[in-house]
Structures are given as C-alpha cells and as structure tokens.
Amino acid sequence: MTAAFSPDGSRIITASADNTVRLWDAASWVALATLAGHTGGVVSAAFSPDGLRIVTASVDRTAHIWRLDPIVLMPADQRQAFVCRERLAGAQSFSEREMQDPMLRGREDLRDPRHRTGPFRIGYYRCAAGEAAAAVRRVLSH
Secondary structure, eight states: OOOEEEEESSSSEEEEETTTTEEEEEETTOEEEEOOOOSEEEEEEEOOSSEEEEEETTTTSOEEEEEEOOHHHOOHHHHHHHHHHHHHHHOOOOOHHHTTSSSTTTTTTGGHHHHHHOOSSHHHHHHHHHHHHHHHHHHHHH
C-alpha cells in the first residue's frame, strides 16, 4: 500500500491490497471517493502535477488514469455547501435516516427544505398553499 498527497496538499490518495484506491480530504480525513477497477492489489498511486488526475498501477499488470470529479476537487466547505444546495433543491422532505447524514445532522431547520428553495420552484407554492389552507381551516374551526 502507498499514499501520496495532492500537489496542493488538500487531498491524499491511498493504494490498497483490496484492489481499490481511496481519495481522502487531508484536513478532515473524510473519504471522498473509492476508485475500483483493478482486479489485483494496487501497489502505486500518484497525482498528476495539476491534481486533476490520478494514475494507479496494480499487480494485475494494468495501470489506470482516473479523472477526478470536479465536486471532489472543491475545498471541503464549498463541496458541502454545493452538495447540500443541490440536494435541497429537489427534496420534498428528509427521512430520519437522511437527517443522520453528516451534512444534515443537527440541522432541523433543513428537515422540510421546501421553505428554502424559494419562489422559483413549484414546491414552494404547493407548500405555501397547503399552509394557507391549514391556517384557514384553523380559523374556521374556532
């Protein structure tokens, strides 16, 4: 097994005998990606000088060049904001299991994200109409 830092020092790549390569955030030690494709243990891994690709070599006598996803290359704070924003844009609500995700844990204000998507999404109006109808029913029931 080998390990190497990205040129900017923000990520670490590890080669493993389980036929995979893992990409880690160097600051948080969070696994960002697992690269699978070799049929034998991976003995070497290195970043390209620009940090956009990874080259790996395996005992299966193959080498792979992997292009990294731009989301993985974002700084951790930007990546979290991007993923959370994209996930919130289409969500109606989050399950208890989803609320345990590290990005949502402790963020009860995000449990029902329709309030956060804004007036450019139809879900915003559906939610507002439902709330208005509920308010009218409460007033009429008294």
